[in-house]
Amino acid sequence: MGFDKPGGPEVLRAETLPVPQPGEDQVLIRVAYAGINRPDVIQRQGFYPAPPGASPIPGLEVAGTVVALGAGVMPEMLGRRVCALVSGGGYAQYCLADAGHCLQLPEAMPFDVAAAIPETLFTVWHNVFQRGWAGDGDTLLVHGGTSGIGTMAIQLAKAFDVMVIATAGSEEKCRAIRDLGADLAINYKTQDFVEEVKAFTKGAGVNVVLDMVSGAYVARNIECLAPDGRHVTIAVLGGLKAEINMATVMRKRLVLTGSTLRPRSDEFKALLTDEIEKHVWPLFEGGTVAPVMDRTFPLEGAGAAHEHMEAGDHIGKIVLAVSGS
Secondary structure (H helix, E strand, C coil): CECCCCCCHHHCECCCCCCCCCCCCEEEEEEEEEEECHHHHHHHCCCCCCCCCCCCCCCCEEEEEEEEECCCCCHHHCCCEEEEECCCCCCCCEEEEEHHHEEECCCCCCHHHHHCCHHHHHHHHHHHHHHCCCCCCCEEEECCCCCHHHHHHHHHHHHCCCEEEEEECCHHHHHHHHHHCCCEEEECCCCCHHHHHHHHCCCCCEEEEEECCCCCHHHHHHHHEEEEEEEEECCCCCCCCCCCCHHHHHHHCCEEEECCCCCCCHHHHHHHHHHHHHHCHHHHHCCCCCCCEEEEEEHHHHHHHHHHHHHCCCCCEEEEECCCC
């Protein structure tokens, strides 16, 4: 499923292309399911083009079976059930992935669940734990708590003994956040999250903010941060620019950072995969952490899946069924 020019969900249409051939250190995956992510929507709208060398087809995460190997890939990967972080090409029956960006699936993990993991897992691990240095006893503020990123962040944080405050836009979504283990759920449409954070933490503030909004939220997030707090931005849904009081940043000794995962080097992503496989993947293998599944669409329904995501009513992950199990 690709598109000829940027636009609304209706521009997505089916096309037939040659099956890609794996290059050095790559594998070819017969895709069973592909995950839908907000960057796919932004790419379709024309604001997030594929990086040089990546497939222009949308889709940043897949799950399926390795059916061909490029030079340098260990032969035992052939036939392996995997999920993979990819730089593009996920909305297709076959997708190339770097062998070092694949995670082997436990026998009991279905492909639809596996396809909902890589993008959010890699993003949360890098930004909350590597860039935000979240650790035992810290408190994390997550915006968009029922998004794919939000639901993953809540679960991972709780698994590593981090207290979680999360925001959402309805009472139903706040209940879902609490069910996932969040210590406090804030309805940002009826409550002031700054005041709620101050009250809950007895004025101490939070140690880490995972910000997907940016814009006017940044100054409010800074009010929520404790001394030596870390503010990590991963999306700018609320605007590209923020006005902040730098004296507050200095007084609190804050760290303001952010990242985008897709353009990072293959080497960086391989190192990230190795760390996740060692420290985090056992949580998925044991069932301690699992993606929250919202809805499945057929591959040909990618446009409807984008409409569903843009409507903002989903809780958890949306996936595309490509070739089933």
